[in-house]
Amino acid sequence: MANFNEDGLKKKLDDLNMSQQSIQTLSLWLIHHKKHAHTVVNVWLRELVKASESRKLTFMYLANDVIQNSKKKGPEYSKEFGAKLSKVFEHLGSYRLDEKTLKGVNRLLTVWEERSVYSGDTIKELRKSLAVHLTTDLSHCIISLDLRANPYIIVNRRNSSKLKENHKPEKRELNNSYETITSKKSRRESLERTISEERSRRESESEVHISLSPTASPKDPPEPEQLIQALQDLENAATSDAAVREKIASLPVEVSDVNLLHKLQDTHAGKALHEEVECALALLESYNKRLAEEMEARKAVARMLHDYITHQKDLLAQAEEKLEEHRQKLHKVQKVRTELKAHLQNLPDISKLPSITGVGLAPLPSPGDLFT
Structure with missing residues (x-):
């Protein structure tokens, strides 16, 4: 960042x-x-x-x-x-x-x-x-x-001196004007x-x-396990129930088309159709209720995803901030390392210096030798 x-x-x-x-x-x-x-x-x-x-x-x-x-x-x-x-x-x-x-x-x-x-x-x-x-x-x-x-009141308010004599209101009009003002x-x-x-x-x-x-009062983000469980529950939702959908699709046409009622031949056929309609109605009401519950569940999952993604973006921003700080520290360490390496290269090799304890070095001059 x-x-x-x-x-x-x-x-x-x-x-x-x-x-x-x-x-x-x-x-x-x-x-x-x-x-x-x-x-x-x-x-x-x-x-x-x-x-x-x-x-x-x-x-x-x-x-x-x-x-x-x-x-x-x-x-x-x-x-x-x-x-x-x-x-x-x-x-x-x-x-x-x-x-x-x-x-x-x-x-x-x-x-x-x-x-x-x-x-x-x-x-x-x-x-x-x-x-x-x-x-x-x-x-x-x-x-x-x-x-x-009352147009007269506005005109009188703006410039009463310009009113003409023949436009003066009568007593009843003055009373109305007074009521308008009050x-x-x-x-x-x-x-x-x-x-x-x-x-x-x-x-x-x-x-x-x-x-x-935020669209709601600030909340803690959902745990990953909760979010995974909510998504898995949607796999068993009404729209995924192929058996019920197939059963609804296989309902006879007579239960939904009133134009076919004239084909009923007797009371027995009418009662049979009535039972089929009642069964179809119960099936559809149950399925519609499941669909409504699924819609609410999907809305809840959408809110959970929004909160979770927002939290992850927040964590990402914090991680990028930490990463930038560590990059700056690494740059400083590398700079010190380079300077230290250059300094070490400029130092003399102690192992190559002659031994001061042996006879390899001549004795130091005396003060008298230095000033004579």
Whole structure:
């Protein structure tokens, strides 16, 4: 796995797209370099601000994936992103986001609140920051409703001095205007509640294009034995029961085709057909129940496989990190070894030096010899 640097991170963010594979791949890389969480979040924020409106949701999905999947390894990313989220949502609130982006960001806030990623007060403040750009739209809606209810009130509010004398309302109209003014607050509150309920309903019914990982609360991955057993159980599922399927295929046509009822000749034949229909019905109900159980089992196995693969990717990232550390240590050891070998080659061979204890060496000169 590549070493961390800001230029490399910026390039990866430039290449990021809305696909789940792209987001999860970069998320794993960022989690692997969690010790640089502070730098990562600063670069992420800078690039999000510069990104086009259509790509801001992609950056938010990346942050969500990193925050939730890094919980087990430490709180670094949760704290760093949490410190920047107020600025992020103030920035998003300054745009008139399209419906898809707004829906996706609101869905993120709902997920964070449901899974206690951040406190309820924090989520509330973030929603307020995001709702800033909705104020103008909401005021337009209120003015539009007031205009349909009483056009005179809107004209009078904008420029009462330009009203003509022949357009002055009568007493009854003034009473209606007064009632409109006094009920304006309640209508605004009702409209706000309606818009909020409709937005919540659409968010709950619609599915976000990208899956908000993790799809469930974080769990420990299944043991290999459990996963193997679950896969082996699927081999005995309903779709693999050839005997029952053959029995269903060999049912007589009369039990499923009402157009053949006219061929019944007497009561005895009708009773016999009724018994066949009852047997076929029991067989099909039992098989359908097994099929439904198989569908649930396959969904459970799919979740187990997802958790297991995610865990294995995590272990792979850790192993690659350890491998990189050991490679660096090996490089250092090899460098020291090379220097040591060169140093040894430059040392004199002691075995070839003349013996200082024998007569092979001349006596050392005296001090007098040295200075005369």
